[in-house]
Ligand code: SF4
């Protein structure tokens with residue numbers, strides 16, 4: 001290995017030079033940080049400053065510490081991919097976070113000095129990440145499901161020049177969309193139902209040599225990792241074929257909520273009560289025969305149709321679907337138009353509680369009103385079929401009275417979507433909302449289970465707000481109603497987004513780089529197996545199923561499946577997991593580098609471990625906005641709260657810190673954690689820290705965990721101030737001076 | 740008038756919405772209401788009447804013909820236009836309210852004892868007779884609407900206002916005899932008659 005050469009640069013631009021003694025800080029880097037080459041510069045991110053660093057790198061510097069602005073700022077200027085890089089945050093983290101007063105000067109300087117000590121210490125423990133040697137070979141996209149989402153994904157992948165393998169369980173492509181007579185319009189003027197366009201999509205896919213289509217086929221097994229998935233496809237003949245795959249889009253759609261679960265709404269009691277799919281069938285049959293849609297019971301003329309919205313949906317009793325499927329209001333409007341467009345004399349009434357029409361549905365709704373579709377705000381209590389006619393009893397929610405519609409020839413129930421997301425890996429016996437026991441779709445051979453983890457109501461888990469297509473299995477993207485209920489327009493948009501993410505994942509794997517959210521990260525977890533006690537914590541806790549187990553239950557890391565969250569590193573009790581540039585040591589060294597004043601100094605030290613995704617940027621932005629906070633905190637960004645190893649906490653407390661604040665994202669069902677489970681796992685681990693504190697005879701207040709959002713620009717400094725007051729109250733740590 | 744009601748009933752069997760669309764001024768807008776309730780929340784008379792515009796529209800769609808046409812709500816509308824300005828669906832609500840009132844009156848279903856209905860009739864009669872509003876007669880007509888004793892009481896209560904107007908020359912006591920008229924009284928009446936005929940035809944009342 002070539003010699004390691006360390007260099008540090010202290011910038012005095014952006015007011016840093018006026019607020020702190022940069023020369024003293026530079027001296028600290030040299031003397032305490034033991035950095036051989038230390039330079040000061042008045043304007044480090046200028047071309048002159050950057051050239052200076054480049055020159056040193058050219059002359060052999062392998063490790064560079066930059067004491068200037070936040071690691072989140074000037075990332076382009078300070079982009080030196082060939083060296084290990086540490087940043088001391090003197091601007092956002094020190095001078096902007098502190099008032100410019102004479103009293104504050106001393107503590108502000110101490111802050112700056114410590115951050116430089118920390119950066120130097122971190123740098124000493126860092127290695128330049130070399131990239132995952134297990135690079136991918138394939139960039140083909142496997143699309144599971146040949147409905148409108150899957151077909152769209154395939155077409156979009158082809159437009160970008162990627163090969164596709166499409167697996168469809170049914171004999172025909174097209175899914176639900178192929179069963180519709182027409183669809184809700186997706187273009188101006190949003191006035192009438194339009195052709196589904198599914199024929200064109202099927203043609204585009206089947207006529208393209210770049211798409212290999214398997215119908216009547218399922219996935220017998222999926223193994224491997226992004227860039228080198230191996231899909232074993234069970235095909236019609238009973239044989240199986242293997243395909244090498246780069247990334248996967250799962251577009252397995254939904255099943256309709258079974259209307260037979262709604263006998264109170266007349267389902268099963270009369271052929272004149274149908275669900276929306278049933279009405280589509282009637283409409284297609286009518287078109288084929290050239291007749292208007294007729295009454296199923298006797299083929300009689302339809303004069304009156306009632307649409308019952310939210311049938312078995314938004315249910316509070318716990319018997320039916322608790323959620324809104326979001327597409328069915330528009331569908332009923334469309335179906336009412338089937339009748340009105342053919343014959344305006346047919347009475348069509350839509351009974352709804354809230355009409356929810358996403359997209360341009362408002363125009364479509366208005367168009368239906370123009371056509372004379374009657375909309376009644378009410379909740380249907382029961383449907384009573386009697387001979388060829390049905391009576392619909394409902395509560396009129398505007399007039400607040402019981403009402404009824406008599407003599408309806410057809411009643412259409414707007415039932416919802418139940419996700420086809422495969423088995424519940426946490427509960428093998430779980431049934432879906434229709435009471436059916438799902439079978440596995442992906443048949444992953446992962447240690448953590450065969451299918452995508454679910455979140456709520458049986459939909460595949462995906463980061464709802466920020467990264468909707470990212471599931472908890474790297475390289476596998478969910479699109480369409482498998483991840484949340486949606487209509488055709490949304491499913492097509494979803495499929496387009498998901499397939500682009502899939503392509504990105506496949507390409508990143510070719511370069512040995514991480515996919516989202518640390519896209520491009522070359523570091524990956526390394527494990528020192530000779531120290532491993534086979535406790536399985538890492539294999540269980542990895543939120544992304546990246547770690548399998550060998551016969552002897554040692555962990556087997558699949559680096560391309562890893563998101564680089566470090567949760568495994570945080571979980572490992574014997575600390576044998578690390579990243580080249582992020583490890584128990586890189587953070588531990590920073591913790592130890594801080595200068596801890598003695599018990600009588602009245603200068604407590606509070607360690608802040610802040611999630612780099614939300615909490616750390618929020619602190620930066622708070623400072624930018626001039627929201628000051630205590631000079632006693634020392635902030636260390638962590639990849640995820642899940643990566644926090646309890647040794648850091650005990651080291652800090654043993655080392656004389658007076659308190660530890662941990663700041664991560666919201667967890668739970670509506671989590672915001674970028675690594676899904678990281679902050680939840682950290683909170684779980686920290687709930688056990690109280691025991692440790694007691695054995696150390698320390699107050700439980702000395703460790704506190706917070707849920708922080710990126711918007712908490714006012715709250716965060718306040719949290720710090722409040723915590724500083726708590727420390728002031730319980731007093732300085734008795735552990736100082738023993739380390 | 741009863742006959743006219745029978746006629747309408749026969750023609751529109753059960754379909755009150757269609758009846759309103761054809762026969763009520765701006766009635767074709769009723770179907771466009773999306774039941775947001777903004778009008779109900781905007782109307783200064785909201786707490787005072789039985790049915791808000793939103794409810795009236797819902798009742799029309801629910802076929803509640805008798806209840807709608809005999810409602811006092813339309814008669815209470817002061818034409819403030821708050822609802823029209825705010826309705827996100829841009830329904831001409833005020834016009835529909837007056838249209839419904841007129842239609843109910845024509846069919847003989849309007850609430851007989853409603854004071855604003857009475858005032859409306861009084862006013863219309865007063866101003867179309869001569870082409871000018873005779874304020875003295877209008878005021879006295881209003882006071883004595885509910886009978887002689889009630890009229891005397893009201894007139895007595897208002898005596899100072901009347902006296903003040905008299906002193907300021909704003910009230911001519913001789914108006915009680917004949918009152919002023921417009922130049923072409925017969926012309927005005929012919930014009931109104933014609934307008935009435937056109938309206939009859941357009942709304943399908945004329946044979
Ligand atoms: S826990 Fe995180 S860092 Fe560890 S293997 Fe799983 S994804 Fe990678």
Ligand code: SF4
Pocket residue numbers: 781782783784792815816817818819820821822823832833836
């Ligand atoms: S115009 Fe009439 S209905 Fe509309 S808010 Fe005013 S008073 Fe109410």
Ligand code: SF4
Pocket residue numbers: 771772773774775776777778779792793796825826827828829830832
């Ligand atoms: S404001 Fe307009 S749309 Fe809303 S309830 Fe009233 S009339 Fe209907």
